[in-house]
Amino acid sequence: MLALALLYGLDGKNECRAVVVTTSKPNLKSAAACDAVSKFYAAGGFARVLPVGMPETGKDSESTPLLDAVAAKHDHGIKQLNDTADVAAVMRNALTAQVDGNSVIVVVGPLTNAASLVELAGTREWISKKAKALVFTDHIKEDVAAAKQVLKAWPGPLVFVPSDVSRDIQYPSSSIEKDFAYASKHPIVDAYKAYKSMPYDAPTGDMAAVLYAVREKEGYFRLSAAGTLSVDDGGSVKFAESADGKDRMLLPDPAQNERILKAYTELASAKPVVRQRFRPPVADEKKPEVKQPEAEKKP
Amino acid sequence: MFLRGVGTAVALPFLDSMIPAMATAAESKAPVRMAFVYVPNGIDMKNWNPETEGKLGQLPRILKPMQEFKDDVLLLGNLTHNGGRALLDGAGDHGRCCGGYLSGVQPRKTFVDIKAGVSCDQIVANKIGSATRFPSLEVGLEDARQAGDCDSGYSCAYTNNLSWRSETQPLPPVLDPRALFERLFGNGERLTPEAKARRDKFRRSVLDFVMEDTKKLQTGLGPTDKRKLDEYLSSIRAIELQLQKAESDNRQIDPGMDKPYGVPADFAEHFRLMTDMMTVAWQADLTRVTTFLVTREGTSRSYREIGIPDGHHPLTHHRNDPATIEKVTQINEYHVKQFAAWVAKLKAIKEGDGSLLDNTMLVYGAGLSDGNRHTHEDLPTMIVGKGGNNFKTGRRIVYRRETPMSNLFLTMMDRMGVHTEHFGDATGRLPGLDLA
Numbered sequence: 001m002l003a004l005a006l007l008y009g010l011d012g013k014n015e016c017r018a019v020v021v022t023t024s025k026p027n028l029k030s031a032a033a034c035d036a037v038s039k040f041y042a043a044g045g046f047a048r049v050l051p052v053g054m055p056e057t058g059k060d061s062e063s064t065p066l067l068d069a070v071a072a073k074h075d076h077g078i079k080q081l082n083d084t085a086d087v088a089a090v091m092r093n094a095l096t097a098q099v100d101g102n103s104v105i106v107v108v109g110p111l112t113n114a115a116s117l118v119e120l121a122g123t124r125e126w127i128s129k130k131a132k133a134l135v136f137t138d139h140i141k142e143d144v145a146a147a148k149q150v151l152k153a154w155p156g157p158l159v160f161v162p163s164d165v166s167r168d169i170q171y172p173s174s175s176i177e178k179d180f181a182y183a184s185k186h187p188i189v190d191a192y193k194a195y196k197s198m199p200y201d202a203p204t205g206d207m208a209a210v211l212y213a214v215r216e217k218e219g220y221f222r223l224s225a226a227g228t229l230s231v232d233d234g235g236s237v238k239f240a241e242s243a244d245g246k247d248r249m250l251l252p253d254p255a256q257n258e259r260i261l262k263a264y265t266e267l268a269s270a271k272p273v274v275r276q277r278f279r280p281p282v283a284d285e286k287k288p289e290v291k292q293p294e295a296e297k298k299p
Numbered sequence: 300m301f302l303r304g305v306g307t308a309v310a311l312p313f314l315d316s317m318i319p320a321m322a323t324a325a326e327s328k329a330p331v332r333m334a335f336v337y338v339p340n341g342i343d344m345k346n347w348n349p350e351t352e353g354k355l356g357q358l359p360r361i362l363k364p365m366q367e368f369k370d371d372v373l374l375l376g377n378l379t380h381n382g383g384r385a386l387l388d389g390a391g392d393h394g395r396c397c398g399g400y401l402s403g404v405q406p407r408k409t410f411v412d413i414k415a416g417v418s419c420d421q422i423v424a425n426k427i428g429s430a431t432r433f434p435s436l437e438v439g440l441e442d443a444r445q446a447g448d449c450d451s452g453y454s455c456a457y458t459n460n461l462s463w464r465s466e467t468q469p470l471p472p473v474l475d476p477r478a479l480f481e482r483l484f485g486n487g488e489r490l491t492p493e494a495k496a497r498r499d500k501f502r503r504s505v506l507d508f509v510m511e512d513t514k515k516l517q518t519g520l521g522p523t524d525k526r527k528l529d530e531y532l533s534s535i536r537a538i539e540l541q542l543q544k545a546e547s548d549n550r551q552i553d554p555g556m557d558k559p560y561g562v563p564a565d566f567a568e569h570f571r572l573m574t575d576m577m578t579v580a581w582q583a584d585l586t587r588v589t590t591f592l593v594t595r596e597g598t599s600r601s602y603r604e605i606g607i608p609d610g611h612h613p614l615t616h617h618r619n620d621p622a623t624i625e626k627v628t629q630i631n632e633y634h635v636k637q638f639a640a641w642v643a644k645l646k647a648i649k650e651g652d653g654s655l656l657d658n659t660m661l662v663y664g665a666g667l668s669d670g671n672r673h674t675h676e677d678l679p680t681m682i683v684g685k686g687g688n689n690f691k692t693g694r695r696i697v698y699r700r701e702t703p704m705s706n707l708f709l710t711m712m713d714r715m716g717v718h719t720e721h722f723g724d725a726t727g728r729l730p731g732l733d734l735a
Contacts, residue, residue, distance in 0.1 A: 049701040082377060085701040089726045093381045093701055096405075121721055 001037070001066070001191040002171055002268050003108045003206035007214075008041035009267035022053030022087045022092035024112040024143070025060050031065040031084045035270070036074035036189045041272045050094055052078065053087040055112060059143065069194035074187045087113045095130040104213040107136040108206035110143035111150045118153045128155045135159045135213045135250075137205050141235035148231050149278075158229050158247040160237055161212065163189045165221060165252045166205040169261055171268075173199035179269030188268070208263050212235035212250055220260050224249040328456040329650045330430075332659045333423060333688035333715050334589040335401060336638060337461050339393070339596040340615045341670025342679040343628045347375065350636035352695050361631045362681070368646065368733060371656060372680040373690055373732065376697035378704045381724055382406075383666055383675035384489065389671050392673035393612075396455020397596030398668030401461055403723015405703030410454035418463045419708040421470070424588045426717045428486035431647050435588040437462045438573050439472030439477060440566070442595040443448060449596050458596040474520030476572040476674060483580050484554045510731060548580050554579045566604055567637055581655060582648060587715075593634060605633050615670030627670070638663055642683055653688075677703060682732075689714045698729065 004021070011018045021038060023030040028251070033052040051075060076084055093114065107114055114134060117123055134154055138161070140147045151158065177199065180186045192202065212221055227245035232236045239249050346360040355369045363370055382405035391408060398406035402416030420435055425616035428434020440457050449455035460469035473479045556575060572589070580586050594600050599610030607614075607626050614630070617623035633668045648655040664680040669675055677700075685692055706724035710732060713717060 053701075056699075082697045082699045084699060086699050088725060089701045089703065090725075093379075096381060097384065097386045099387065116731075120726060122724075 001070075002202060002204070002264075003106075003210050004034070004037050005188045005210050005268040006207050006210045006264060008037070008272070009104075009270040010210070010214045012041070012172050012270055012273045013267070017048075018092055019052045019098070020053065022091060022113045024055060024058070024087075025110045026055045026058045027063050027067065028064045028078055028081070028084070030054065030073040031071055032076045032078040033067045033077050033187070033191070035076040036070050039075055039077070040124075040183075040238045043272050051083070051085045052091055053088055053090040053113065054084040055116065056081065058112060058285050058289075062163055065194045066191045069190045070187050073185060073190050075209075088116040089118045090118055092123045092126055100132045101132050103131050105131055106209050106213045107134065108139070108209055109137075110139045111136060111146040112143045115143075115146035115149040115156070118150055118155075124153070124155045131156050133157045133213070135158050135161060135209045136236070137161045137209045138163045140231055140237055143231065143232065144231060146237040147235070148239075151229050156246070159212070159223075159250060160229055160239070161205065161209045161250045162237070162245070163205050165250050166203065166208045167252070168254065169208075169264075170201035171202045171204050171207070171259050171261075171264060173201050175265045175269055176202070179265060182271045204260075205262060207268070208260075209249065211263060211267075215263075220253070220256050220263070222251040222253045224251055233291045237275035239271065315570065328687065329655075329658045330584055330587050331715060332587045332589070332590065332661075332688070333420065333686075334659065334661045335420060335461060336442040336591045336594075336661065337397070337400060337552070338396070338593045338631070338634050338663070338665050339598050340611050340627075340665070341667035341674075342631050344668050344677065344679065345623060346631070348373065348677075349695050352376075352697050355693050355695055358674045361628060364632070365638040365642070365681075365683075366684065368639065368642050370693040371642070371646065371683055371685070373692050374695040375680040375682065375729075376696060376709065377677050377700050377702055378679060378680050378705045378707060379676040379701050380666060381675065385515075390451035391453045392450075392667065392675070393597030394450035395456040395590075396675060397459075397461070398453065398457030400666045400704075401708065401724060401725075402463060403703060403708065404428055405596055406453065406457050407408055408452050410449075410452060412467075414466050415455045415463050415469075415470075416466055417455065417710055418461065418590050419588075420462055420590050421464050421721065422719065422722070423712055423715045423717045427587060427715060429572055431584055433483075433586040435462065435470070435578070436483075436577065436586045437470045437472040437590050437591070437592075438572065438577060439592040440569050440594055441592075441600060443600060445469070445471060447594075450499070455595075459592070461590040461592045470590075472590070475562050476569065476576065477561060479573060479576050480554065480558050483576055483585060503615060519611070520565045550613045564591055566602065566633075571640065574637075575644070578641070578644055578648070578655070581659070582650075602630055602633060603630060612670075616622065617653050618661045631683050633704050635663075645684070653685075656684045658687050659684035660690065660714065662707075664713070676700065680704070680707065686711070686714050696731050702726075702729070730732075 007016070010016050018247070021034045023034050034052045035297045105114065114136070118127065133156060136158070162231050176189060176192050180189045192198065208221065224239065225241050226239040226243065227239050227247055229247040230240070232238060239247070343361065347362065349359055350356065353654060354440055355372060358369055375456060380399065381398060382399040382403060385392070386405055387491050388405070388408045388716060395406055398415045401418035401420055403414035407414040420710060424435035441587050444459055446457040447455045449458040456469050460471055462470040464470050473482060500692065545684070554576065559572050563572065570593070577589055577591070594611070599612045601608050609626060611630055612625050613642065614623055617627060630687070643658065645656040645659060646654045650658055661683040662680065662681060664678060665673065665677065668677050703724045703726055705725035706727055706729045709719070709722045709725045710729045711727065
């Protein structure tokens with residue numbers, strides 16, 4: 001959830017556009033939670049067009065207290081399966097609308113959905129053309145078959161973010177308790193409260209993938225030499241350096257930890273912004289009602 | 300089946316008596332027809348989509364004229380044409396949504412070197428078209444301009460055609476009822492076989508001359524001119540094929556109607572004439588594949604006959620003004636009303652154990668859903684007819700969001716006996732359409 005907050009924080013600063021979000025968990029509450037977070041950050045007026053992608057069936061379909069809490073407490077548009085989209089179709093459609101070589105696919109769960117994408121006929125050409133990289137974190141063991149498929153068939157560069165990159169960086173509970181207080185009802189806070197009893201510091205492995213994907217050149221992390229990634233049957237990722245390889249590993253840089261944590265807390269807790277309209281409003285056009293976060297509403 | 304007289308042959312519709320007593324089920328099957336009826340500028344979706352899924356009950360306002368035929372209808376929700384979206388190409392939703400409607404591709408933004416995709420009707424026509432006199436029929440009611448800029452840099456070829464023989468060659472619709480009549484049924488004169496042979500020979504010699512002359516031009520042309528010439532030559536080859544077909548098919552069809560004179564001023568009359576002729580063409584098995592572009596995409600046609608002097612397209616950009624939206628709804632209703640009258644005729648024509656409608660899959664739809672915002676998802680899509688007892692009708696099915704419209708067309712091509720693995724942006728076949 002904090003990875004999503006970080007992504008929307010960067011989006012709010014116009015450093016990226018979150019064009020589509022999918023969940024690998026075939027559970028409507030998981031899709032609803034993604035949609036709720038998206039809607040919360042879109043409350044500043046920026047419409048997100050593409051629906052949440054979700055596999056129809058598969059592993060790990062049970063709900064969790066975190067998903068129950070977010071889906072129950074926050075506005076979303078997912079009531080039934082046909083409110084969601086097929087994962088491969090929606091990701092492919094998102095790619096088709098991007099400038100060549102300008103998108104990054106960030107996976108902070110199992111590679112299930114990336115496998116669906118790469119297996120959809122005609123999609124590898126779109127990936128090659130549009131995606132700069134696939135950045136993924138260490139959730140390989142949750143779907144080893146999908147990981148093998150992706151690492152074998154992905155037509156572009158892969159960047160693996162191992163868990164040791166973030167071992168020494170924890171997201172402070174104090175930030176979750178204070179920095180999100182601009183909204184009386186915040187999906188990120190509700191998610192963390194539901195996960196386990198507060199206060200607790202949260203792991204940041206998934207946030208590292210987002211920060212690297214968007215601020216690749218800012219030097220928060222070190223990058224390995226080129227090579228080739230592979231996965232064994234037990235779900236362990238192997239990396240073999242090779243001059244003609246297209247893959248990389250993200251490596252920790254302890255000297256940057258303080259800077260990274262500062263970026264995490266500032267960006268993830270940033271208040272949704274009201275975006276400037278691309279076109280100036282027409283005088284006689286009825287303005288759509290812009291929904292503001294709770295704290296913005298006047299009594 | 301023909302009635303042969305002195306030098307004439309009149310085609311009959313598919314009659315029960317044509318089925319031999321001991322015929323197998325396969326032999327007794329009437330042909331399945333596939334047709335697409337396209338209306339422009341989107342639809343007022345609030346008055347199109349029923350509130351619930353499953354068995355159809357009371358239909359929403361725009362579909363009310365179809366109430367009587369609701370058991371023959373499949374209403375599909377959430378089908379999407381991603382290629383209709385801008386995808387970095389900026390304005391021009393009308394050009395894109397129609398130009399790629401039946402091919403599932405995004406047309407190239409140009410009004411010079413046009414490029415879209417082979418439409419599904421033509422994929423089917425290429426495979427099964429040899430069984431009928433006309434592989435396919437393209438019909439329209441409005442504008443057949445093929446050149447110029449019709450939408451923000453998109454060629455009129457995109458807004459004014461549904462059917463594409465190749466990526467670069469659209470098949471313009473026939474607009475004039477008289478021209479359609481003559482194409483389907485000849486000019487009314489009854490020729491002896493000898494006279495017909497003489498005419499065909501003359502036509503062939505003219506074609507040979509044209510072909511020979513054109514080929515001489517091919518050297519020294521630039522790429523655009525060369526493409527145009529290739530298209531021209533392939534059109535001539537298509538005419539040649541039609542001639543060969545006509546030579547081997549001596550039928551002269553009795554359409555059961557007088558030859559029309561020109562284009563009627565009245566929209567409903569024009570619609571009726573064209574659909575009557577399409578009906579006869581299906582009855583006589585002159586073709587099994589038809590596209591009908593009711594009016595061109597982005598049209599600003601007015602509908603004074605129902606008291607709407609404003610242009611259709613400007614009305615759809617209604618800025619949420621209720622009075623303007625009401626006019627759009629009325630136009631949408633008016634179109635469906637004409638369509639329903641056609642459906643009534645198709646249903647009334649007995650064919651085998653059922654009706655002509657039962658052996659047809661007639662898609663009525665648009666390339667835009669909300670014409671005001673130019674949206675390309677949840678496109679209004681209605682299938683009428685059971686497609687040869689293939690579809691379980693009388694239902695509304697809402698698919699998952701972003702489900703490609705191409706999935707429907709891939710499924711329909713299957714039902715026409717034409718199987719292909721890849722089409723447009725299809726991700727697979729549409730589930731749930733079939734009879735259980």
